[in-house]
Amino acid sequence: MNIKSPFVLKQIIEHRQLFTQLVAYIEEHDGDVEIPSRLYRFIVRQAIQTEATQGNDRERERIRYTLSEDNLLRERLIIRKDPARGTLVLAPFVVDMLRHFDIGRMRGLSQAELEDLRDGLNQSLAAFQELPIDLENDDFTDALRLLRRRIQDTLGKMQESIAALEAQGDHLADQVEQQDVGSLEGAAETRKALENINRIYQRYILPALEFLDPKTLFKKGVPAITAIRRIAKLAEESDHPALNEEMQLSANAIQSYVKDIDSLRLSLERYVRQDRQQRQQYDAIERAFNTIRLATEERHDDSFRNLYIPVRHAAIQSPGTFVGIKRMRFARLDWHDIDHRADIEEFTDRRIEELRNQLDKAGSVTVDPARARRSEVELQEQLRQHQIQALFETWTIPDDCQDLHASLHEYLGSHLEDYTLNDLLEALDWVMALPDFKFHARFQHLEIAHGELALSYHPLIPQEAPVKEITA
Numbered sequence: 001m002n003i004k005s006p007f008v009l010k011q012i013i014e015h016r017q018l019f020t021q022l023v024a025y026i027e028e029h030d031g032d033v034e035i036p037s038r039l040y041r042f043i044v045r046q047a048i049q050t051e052a053t054q055g056n057d058r059e060r061e062r063i064r065y066t067l068s069e070d071n072l073l074r075e076r077l078i079i080r081k082d083p084a085r086g087t088l089v090l091a092p093f094v095v096d097m098l099r100h101f102d103i104g105r106m107r108g109l110s111q112a113e114l115e116d117l118r119d120g121l122n123q124s125l126a127a128f129q130e131l132p133i134d135l136e137n138d139d140f141t142d143a144l145r146l147l148r149r150r151i152q153d154t155l156g157k158m159q160e161s162i163a164a165l166e167a168q169g170d171h172l173a174d175q176v177e178q179q180d181v182g183s184l185e186g187a188a189e190t191r192k193a194l195e196n197i198n199r200i201y202q203r204y205i206l207p208a209l210e211f212l213d214p215k216t217l218f219k220k221g222v223p224a225i226t227a228i229r230r231i232a233k234l235a236e237e238s239d240h241p242a243l244n245e246e247m248q249l250s251a252n253a254i255q256s257y258v259k260d261i262d263s264l265r266l267s268l269e270r271y272v273r274q275d276r277q278q279r280q281q282y283d284a285i286e287r288a289f290n291t292i293r294l295a296t297e298e299r300h301d302d303s304f305r306n307l308y309i310p311v312r313h314a315a316i317q318s319p320g321t322f323v324g325i326k327r328m329r330f331a332r333l334d335w336h337d338i339d340h341r342a343d344i345e346e347f348t349d350r351r352i353e354e355l356r357n358q359l360d361k362a363g364s365v366t367v368d369p370a371r372a373r374r375s376e377v378e379l380q381e382q383l384r385q386h387q388i389q390a391l392f393e394t395w396t397i398p399d400d401c402q403d404l405h406a407s408l409h410e411y412l413g414s415h416l417e418d419y420t421l422n423d424l425l426e427a428l429d430w431v432m433a434l435p436d437f438k439f440h441a442r443f444q445h446l447e448i449a450h451g452e453l454a455l456s457y458h459p460l461i462p463q464e465a466p467v468k469e470i471t472a
Contacts, residue, residue, distance in 0.1 A: 108204030122221035
């Protein structure tokens with residue numbers, strides 16, 4: 001008996017809560033499209049048993065014939081069946097339909113999938129540059145039909161990707177917030193959820209932002225949005241305003257998803273930072289514990305003496321265990337062109353004169369040791385700042401600079417004695433205050449390690465002049 005595909009799809013949709021198990025199997029095997037035949041038969045038997053419990057014998061027989069593997073193979077809903085290996089392959093649109101019903105089973109677009117979409121649009125751009133834009137030309141209409149399909153595919157996949165990432169991100173965030181971190185099981189579940197959030201952030205969020213950013217530089221080709229806008233420009237130059245408007249609207253529709261992706265980035269970024277900070281804290285605590293344990297074993301004997309470790313023991317002091325870089329940033333103030341150097345020199349001269357007068361009267365000056373040490377530290381910091389500023393009076397930002405942090409790190413490391421990452425932060429403050437500073441942060445996490453410290457940052461890249469796009 002041959003039952004047509006509309007009736008087959010209707011039965012699958014009515015029992016979709018069972019057939020979503022196929023999507024779960026595919027996701028667990030990282031996109032493997034082959035499904036065991038026994039799994040499909042088990043799901044069909046479950047659907048038949050559901051109708052049998054309700055006493056629908058006629059419906060049960062209908063499901064048996066409708067969802068049989070041979071019938072799906074005849075209707076091209078199964079594109080390949082391998083009896084020897086016991087596997088079958090469902091048509092891609094059937095899997096996509098099942099994913100659509102269960103948003104929790106959907107997943108975001110990976111770097112490879114986004115690259116495939118971008119390559120397709122670049123191929124369409126190359127075809128439009130070679131072909132004359134003529135709606136009467138069959139070759140051109142074929143290229144245009146393929147371009148429209150690629151644009152629709154990009155829009156549909158981006159929409160599904162955002163919905164899937166929102167659902168998964170909200171679910172994992174709820175797990176982190178609701179777990180009891182005081183228990184071992186709660187801490188383990190929280191850490192697992194944070195690792196999954198970090199995986200989503202690195203594997204799906206950041207590549208999507210780079211895909212949607214028209215300023216992203218690729219070794220081969222141009223961004224997807226740029227390719228569509230260039231096709232629109234070719235249509236305008238060939239006097240096809242309708243095609244120009246269609247392409248411009250398509251580019252705007254794809255670019256509009258950047259707001260949704262950026263909102264996801266902001267909502268997940270604090271959990272990503274929490275995951276990284278938690279791993280660093282665990283490592284620091286483990287190092288400190290091992291140090292104390294070794295010190296205890298060294299001092300311990302079989303008697304009950306030497307039970308305590310001295311406070312000044314190296315294990316208790318633990319210099320560098322929880323040392324981090326923290327800087328407070330304040331809003332810049334307008335001081336109405338006050339000459340600070342002149343004010344400092346005037347204060348210094350007046351203070352020196354007061355100390356000399358005090359020395360002449362009393363014969364000696366009593367200095368508070370704590371204040372003297374603090375003044376010495378402040379003086380060293382000021383001298384260090386002047387030294388850094390003097391270095392940058394003759395330094396210019398390289399023309400090919402694609403990471404300002406790395407360039408400053410390399411320059412300061414070769415010109416400053418006893419260089420630290422604190423000097424890098426001081427130099428960044430000074431460079432960013434320049435009037436001709438035109439850099440913007442890129443959606444990427446990098447890290448610079450120097451000594452015992454590490455600095456996590458978003459790379460600063462040159463801000464290009466805005467490109468005038470056609471909006472007609």
